[in-house]
Amino acid sequence: MVNLARMLSATRGRGRLDWTDWASYGYLLVGLVLMFGPVLWLVLSSFKSAAALNEFPPQLLPYGQATVTLPGKSEPLPLYRVKLPDGSTRAMVELRRIGIEATMIDPSQPTEEVKVNIRDREKVREFHLALENYTEIFGKFDFMRFLWNSVFITIVATLFTLIFNAMAAFALSKYRFGGEKWVFLIIISTLMIPPTIILVPNFLVVSELGMLNSPWGVIWPAVATPTGVFLLRQYMLTIPDELLDAARMDHASEWKIFWRIILPLSAPALAVLAIFSVMWRWNDFLWPLIVLSRTENFTLQLALNAFQGELTTQWHYLLAMTVLTLLPVTLVFAFLQRYITTGIASAGIK
């Protein structure tokens, strides 16, 4: 903790702030606001009630207008502090409003209606976390099903990605065969083809194989990635060939060498690829949108999209669900990010 505090308060100037300190802290602050601001806003907004979300000017904190539910009224009514003509102030709810004149009643005397100019009243605010945004989506929508679809696709696709890419990388890094360089080059060159170009051919293949509207239609086309092959190959090149020779002398089959020697030793690179793959598959939108058309097969991203109706959008639910959708990737990244840096570094060096 002390180290962290010292690191965060480190300055170049001794005792006072050097101009470089101002510059670097300013730069970092701008970066922080740019990167983290929208996320923070999203999270805070997800705790706002529907009414608070529609308020203008918008508030950063879930600090919405207080409401009172009167008997006989289905909707909760917004509460105001009203300055009455006789000079007194009372807390009243708004029944309706026409132009600049609002019809208000005192919740304690529900029969007495008062007409008030809207300039003579101000909103009663209270801090309110709309947790119901989160609890209600579980009941209102088939959230658990979407979650399961997303988790299934992400995990299975990541496992397949790791195994298949590692096998390709093993062959490309440890075997000498004719045209080996060409194969590698072709694999890498597919990086230059934008996914949108192969969208239609991919769709036709998946369709012919009868995998439309099935999670496998999302999983299989995503399994082989040039990035993964490249990353793993570069890492495997650093594993000494003598280890493989030693294993061969030890009666290990080539498959066993892959499974028992290469895979465990490539763990850092595999971790990096696993993180990438989880993020790619979890956040994937376009391809699942094309392959999956029935609601029960939707991933979370598709379900989020489906929330945006043509006429109305239930923003409070949409925001809550977006936060929930972000969580797994955030957690994966937070806990495994050190593998990304070390893995990329060591994959790049040699």
Add this chain to the structure above:
Amino acid sequence: MASLELVGVVKRFDATTVIQGVDLRVEDGEFVVFVGPSGCGKSTLLRMISGLEAVTEGELRIDGRRVNDVSAAERGLAMVFQSYALYPHMTVYQNMAFGLENIRTPRSKIETKVRAAAALLHLDALLHRRPTQLSGGQRQRVAIGRAIVREPTVFLFDEPLSNLDAELRVQMRTEITALHQRLKTTMIYVTHDQVEAMTMADKIVVLRGGRVEQIGAPLALYNLPRNRFVAGFIGSPRMNFLSVQVAGVGPDGVRIASDASAMNAAAPLPVRGDAAVGRRATLGIRPEHIHLRRASTGEVGLTARIESLEQLGATSFLYCVLSTGEKLTVQMAGQVESRRGEAVVVSFPADRAHLFDETDDGLAFERLHPRATGRAG
């Protein structure tokens, strides 16, 4: 236990021929050392024997059976690699057990074998450590232990000591020799260090440029080098080479003359020479055979100037230069009182000198009376 035979073995990588026809026989239980400068093909030869490298031409036989097309695992050999090649993610125990697991040895038997090998190599306390937690010498022992547990017919060592410091190298050298005496298994050992070769081998194979230069017992190579290369490679410090001229050939040997004006070649060198008078040749004499005194009968004398000297206490090295500019190293027992720049008279017994052709091969002139040489190969 096995004998090994190489018949006209050739290795080519694309256009380059790395091994140019090697014939060799390794007897059962023998300790054979392949020695040569780097790039001479000694490691390639070892890898071909191990089965990790294919044989391009020729035949490789283990116990008389042709094994050219037998896989590395099936040949029943074990190899200790230069980098040890221990599996970094496995413990010492797992490293040693890996090979046995692969041939489906029962768990209890693996345990017995690994424990036995560990006891032999003093690794008992380290079985649950990982290679990164071991010192260089310990890693080396684990690598040897991994080879031992499989009870191979032949052990192959690929420069196993080159990553150790000098002191540890000497210690491991004696340990490997002791191991050989205990196991009595055939061992083939590759090194570029002629001291290792001299101290450990029953038989040394000197290689250069993918060709065998000479095969023989360590002392045979030392005393009767077949050519100039072997003479220069075996022995430390290096043998001195002086350019000379054949002055006469008689029944008692070859008389030589040198451009070094002070060379007093009174005694003929006892070698058989069919050479014409005036032909150029190279005289080789080891530093330890040169003395700081005037030539007496049967000796060759020289005058030289001391350029620098090293006193190690028990021995002293004088680095001299002749009037022709040729260098001459003299090794003396004990300490000397000479100084830099001093002119000295040195001599050596004529029968200690070697005479080589001044051709690329540098073949040695045949000796008239070969001295006792240990076990000749």
